Amino acid sequence: MAGTVLASETAKFAALADRWWDPEGPMKPLHRMNPLRVAWILARLRKAGFAIEGLPLLDVGCGAGIAAEAFARAGARVSAIDAAAETIAAARLHAERAGLAIDYRVGAPEDLVAEGMMFDAITALEVVEHVADRSAFLGALAALCRPGGMLFLSTLNRTAKSFLFAKVGAEYLLRLLPVGTHDWRAFVRPEELARDLRAAGFAVVDSAGMAMDPLSGRWRETPDLSVNYLVAARRV
Template structure:
């Protein structure tokens, strides 16, 4: 494995959580609570880009990069999309396949990296990479690979953490050490990405950021809502022109 977009230590870290990925009260609890907002945000904007109302993604092809055990993949498949999930963590993918089958969902899961899939000539209406870019070895190479996987006019959706003092206190110290919402070592604050950095690096990959929103917890963290506050968690959409 080369280190173009995949860090072996990061892969192993999330693969170790595979068995508890679908436990809504387990180590992935924050993602479970955030996932409805993420999927709704992605689906509504992608549907609108194709002249559709609501979250109708019927027939559209989506690649979920860094899919883990399939939280977002299943959410988008329920909107009618033809979803392919891609991850380098084989254990998580085994859990994803079993869970999708039990739910009666047809999702194609593949083990590998986005640059490998791009080299095969695969192209999609949309690519999503949610809470992934802050874990990759080379953001420029990662974004270039994601851009290559898009059809002309296709859309890329990314969610990540802003590199701010507040994000360090809340998403790193608070979530991992004080509240223990996430396993210690889940994040490296130095790898968090500012919206300005993301916009610049996306442009270099041939993508134009067209929408961005903050994501903030409410009701004691049991739910998440869209916000103008991007100081900690945020989600962005970019188009391949």
């Protein structure tokens, strides 16, 4: 299996590890976005018939654990993986202080495939646009997902609107993210992602856009997928 980790992207986010949990720091947009992402995912898991309490869930590209902790608080049995040792160290420390039992590991999804691990639910939030090989990455997630299990992705669409708002606006004008956080050319159109998911053995079952109110900073669900969006897929 081809490696999925892009070293330059790993280094970029590792440098932010010590400020990851600062709600007013460089990860502020993720802190603001997270309640919407997590609620959307939990609702679709319940709709699909999964009980959250004790659910084996893997968070891929977990960073310092913003989403992983939210899923653990909801009752899931969370494992989480990231290629950056610095962010995993920050994640472990924060979870320990919060009294949360999360199995954090340094590595890539193909490492867990080699161990024969499998999960009922997998999340990869704001990750797919940062990997070295999208097809290999989704293939690894498919190998980790039990048949009938669910995969949830959040990413950015490659449109003129996303270039204006998610790249120029967020990084250069509003300074919501550090300059260089995203490469617009790596953004993924929904039809491209759906095609790659099908090839990996998933069927897309739902999607939704996410939009930020520039005044309050709060995020809301929207049918507009032109910038940020979520995808739910079932392993066939």
